Amino acid sequence: AQSVAQPEDQVNVAEGNPLTVKCTYSVSGNPYLFWYVQYPNRGLQFLLKYITGDNLVKGSYGFEAEFNKSQTSFHLKKPSALVSDSALYFCAVREVGGFKTIFGAGTRLFVKA
């Protein structure tokens, strides 16, 4: 069975500091991994994905994520946080060849000016 864990309900960082939002996953086979962001009263927006190849994936708005197969992790990172990055972030996994995407519970990011 597939599962996704986002161990932090909330992450607080100061503007200009680096941020990390953690995600670990469990699948039987190889994974497709995704990060989405949700702003208030909006649907989820796609940030980036890992399919295969380079373990460091770059996405929208300066975000990147590092795939670590041995630790089954896919942490989201940004070198310098902006106040406008404050939002709800979701990690998601789908097994290669599978049909169902499983979403984590979400991590709320607060960036303080």
Added chain:
Amino acid sequence: GAGVSQSPSNKVTEKGKDVELRCDPISGHTALYWYRQSLGQGLEFLIYFQGNSAPDKSGLPSDRFSAERTGGSVSTLTIQRTQQEDSAVYLCASSLAADSNQPQHFGDGTRLSIL
């Protein structure tokens, strides 16, 4: 339109009434998904369609919930005899195909309030 469109954006109704929520996916997307989100929480999977068929209905909470998709495009989620616990945001998403590595594209949701 360019994105996934959901209507209505807000719906307030009395307990016991039936409601119908609509999703218009991105043109050419064969996969369509329905999720439920309670008060800024995580996403609860309800059902997905590949074309007009629904291979996985395992997430529908009860037999009061049903969904259909016609013409491989528009989908409707129907909740009969609504209960207060049905209050939530219902999100629809579409993607090129359910088994592809492409991301899902989400609508802005229908906020359902049961009085």
